[in-house]
Amino acid sequence: MALLELRDVTKSFGGLTAVKNLTFEVPKGAIISLIGPNGAGKSTVFNLITGIYESSSGSIAFDGRPINGLKPNAVAAAGIARTFQTIRLFAFMTVLENVMVGHHARMRSLPWANALHVSSERREERLTAESARACLEFAGVASYADEWARNLPYGMQRRLEIARALASNPTLLLLDEPAAGTNPIEKRALMDLVRAVRDRGVTVLLIEHDMKLVMGISDYVHVLDYGEEIARGKPEEVRHDPRVIEAYLGKGA
Amino acid sequence: MLNRRNAALPFGLARYTLGQILTGGAIFLGVILLPLVDHNSSHISAVADAGYILLLALGLNVVVGYTGLLVLGYAAFFAAGAYSYALLASPQFNIHTSFWPMLVVSALIAAFFGVLLGAPTLRLRGDYLAIVTLGFGQIVPDVLLNLDKYTGGPNGISAIDQPVLFGYHFAFNPTPYYYVYLVVIALSLIVLSNLRHSRLGRAWMAVREDELAAAHMGINTTTTKLLAFSFSAAFAGLAGCIYAAKLALVIPNSFEFQLSVLILLAVVLGGLGNLAGVLLGGAIIALLNFFVLPQASNLAHAAGDKLHIAALQSVDLTNYRFLIFGIILVAVMLFRPEGLLPSATVRAELHEAVEKEGVAV
Numbered sequence: 267m268a269l270l271e272l273r274d275v276t277k278s279f280g281g282l283t284a285v286k287n288l289t290f291e292v293p294k295g296a297i298i299s300l301i302g303p304n305g306a307g308k309s310t311v312f313n314l315i316t317g318i319y320e321s322s323s324g325s326i327a328f329d330g331r332p333i334n335g336l337k338p339n340a341v342a343a344a345g346i347a348r349t350f351q352t353i354r355l356f357a358f359m360t361v362l363e364n365v366m367v368g369h370h371a372r373m374r375s376l377p378w379a380n381a382l383h384v385s386s387e388r389r390e391e392r393l394t395a396e397s398a399r400a401c402l403e404f405a406g407v408a409s410y411a412d413e414w415a416r417n418l419p420y421g422m423q424r425r426l427e428i429a430r431a432l433a434s435n436p437t438l439l440l441l442d443e444p445a446a447g448t449n450p451i452e453k454r455a456l457m458d459l460v461r462a463v464r465d466r467g468v469t470v471l472l473i474e475h476d477m478k479l480v481m482g483i484s485d486y487v488h489v490l491d492y493g494e495e496i497a498r499g500k501p502e503e504v505r506h507d508p509r510v511i512e513a514y515l516g517k518g519a
Numbered sequence: 520m521l522n523r524r525n526a527a528l529p530f531g532l533a534r535y536t537l538g539q540i541l542t543g544g545a546i547f548l549g550v551i552l553l554p555l556v557d558h559n560s561s562h563i564s565a566v567a568d569a570g571y572i573l574l575l576a577l578g579l580n581v582v583v584g585y586t587g588l589l590v591l592g593y594a595a596f597f598a599a600g601a602y603s604y605a606l607l608a609s610p611q612f613n614i615h616t617s618f619w620p621m622l623v624v625s626a627l628i629a630a631f632f633g634v635l636l637g638a639p640t641l642r643l644r645g646d647y648l649a650i651v652t653l654g655f656g657q658i659v660p661d662v663l664l665n666l667d668k669y670t671g672g673p674n675g676i677s678a679i680d681q682p683v684l685f686g687y688h689f690a691f692n693p694t695p696y697y698y699v700y701l702v703v704i705a706l707s708l709i710v711l712s713n714l715r716h717s718r719l720g721r722a723w724m725a726v727r728e729d730e731l732a733a734a735h736m737g738i739n740t741t742t743t744k745l746l747a748f749s750f751s752a753a754f755a756g757l758a759g760c761i762y763a764a765k766l767a768l769v770i771p772n773s774f775e776f777q778l779s780v781l782i783l784l785a786v787v788l789g790g791l792g793n794l795a796g797v798l799l800g801g802a803i804i805a806l807l808n809f810f811v812l813p814q815a816s817n818l819a820h821a822a823g824d825k826l827h828i829a830a831l832q833s834v835d836l837t838n839y840r841f842l843i844f845g846i847i848l849v850a851v852m853l854f855r856p857e858g859l860l861p862s863a864t865v866r867a868e869l870h871e872a873v874e875k876e877g878v879a880v
Contacts (some may be wrong), residue, residue, distance in 0.1 A: 369735025380717035
């Protein structure tokens with residue numbers, strides 16, 4: 267059974283249909299990519315899945331349960347983590363604190379236990395800090411643990427976003443252009459990180475502009491244009507699809 | 520050596536460096552010993568009154584400093600605590616609850632009012648939130664003024680019961696109140712420091728930094744903000760209860776907008792988001808308010824008598840306190856916008872803003 271299942275999902279904003287009758291599945295353990303030109307509706311799909319928007323029609327199911335209409339925090343708690351197209355770190359918190367916030371949904375301590383710093387809470391804090399350091403280690407940003415997030419170089423901020431998302435121990439990770447704005451070397455390293463994430467058993471749904479990058483990493487690709495799926499298939503199939511070439515480069519290219 | 524942290528220390532002290540602990544300990548010791556050295560009860564009374572300013576500043580810092588929600592009607596929660604005690608421990612309804620459980624009850628009632636204000640304002644931020652909370656701050660004293668059947672209207676509630684501890688009557692002796700404030704503030708600091716470094720504290724800061732991203736980390740921003748409002752209000756409730764008992768009188772006038780501004784000034788002056796800064800700001804404001812201005816008036820009168828200047832003989836500088844506080848606030852904003860002892864966060868944030876706008880500092 268697919269981990270994530272979108273069926274006939276449509277989202278309109280007034281007269282504009284941002285996503286139209288979109289149906290696709292994300293099988294467990296795969297890296298699935300969503301590509302398409304700017305404004306194709308890729309980020310809207312992410313926002314529909316994570317509960318920022320509610321779909322106008324259609325259904326979204328995660329792990330067999332419908333998640334339509336859930337609030338973002340409930341979606342996160344269900345096991346879907348995400349990163350953002352423009353970096354949205356907690357700029358004035360330390361790198362370690364950022365990742366500890368990522369643990370929020372896994373932690374159990376209640377406000378009164380936080381206030382009184384009782385022994386069970388102390389234990390949880392210690393374990394969380396350890397686990398957060400492990401996430402930082404995995405993403406390769408451990409050396410920055412006590413820096414503010416905002417002081418990190420751009421590429422490292424991208425990695426920190428992934429570390430923070432992984433902190434919730436998700437089953438599905440949505441990456442919205444994780445390599446945007448990075449140089450080719452950082453890009454390659456980021457893609458290695460995405461593979462390593464998948465190898466940890468986390469399913470990945472990826473939005474990416476860079477065709478070369480997508481082709482190298484994806485198990486399956488869905489191409490969107492104007493909110494509609496225009497092609498799907500293995501990377502090499504999609505690459506030569508005339509509709510895809512047209513969408514990216516225009517007619518007659 | 521002084522910059523080291525020691526993980527083995529209890530009570531959350533492991534979060535602080537040795538230098539910080541020693542400084543804090545020295546100040547704390549000095550404050551404990553003060554009434555033994557200074558026998559002037561008007562001094563002790565003034566310093567005790569600083570207690571409620573400090574408590575209010577610490578509480579306000581939870582919403583404004585940690586969670587980033589600008590609340591301008593904070594005095595309303597102080598009123599909730601004070602009137603809770605006044606109504607439940609006075610001849611008003613002939614109910615006489617003991618002071619000690621009322622400390623907790625007042626805090627809980629104020630926290631309830633915190634949720635009451637928080638719930639309808641959850642979607643608001645910045646200026647809009649400030650305006651709504653300002654309105655709330657105006658409504659509460661008005662209600663107290665006009666519900667005169669219960670609250671005594673403009674005359675307030677008087678002859679409020681004063682605490683008794685193991686047969687010792689506090690009455691109007693300021694020293695025991697001084698120590699009550701001291702213990703409550705010390706415990707509050709422990710609680711606030713715990714919260715700052717906990718799941719909830721991080722959630723507050725995450726909401727401050729980026730509410731949407733916080734929600735995607737599984738943080739329920741609604742409950743997180745309501746918890747900030749209720750924790751914040753609870754400290755005001757505590758302060759209100761002790762305040763009402765010490766003065767044995769509450770009147771609506773004491774809970775007006777000026778007090779909210781005074782407390783906000785203390786938080787901003789000292790350093791938003793940093794407990795030591797907030798304490799310092801509160802102490803400076805309280806010192807000016809209860810001590811320097813009245814004393815300076817006396818000095819001015821003496822000088823006026825000597826020099827035969829009529830204007831100086833009758834001047835009451837306490838009437839000018841908001842002029843003076845206003846000047847201080849303008850000066851702080853111009854020369855040190857991050858406050859005297861800021862959290863490193865706020866300092867960077869403000870200086871970054873200044874650099875971006877290209878304003879010469």
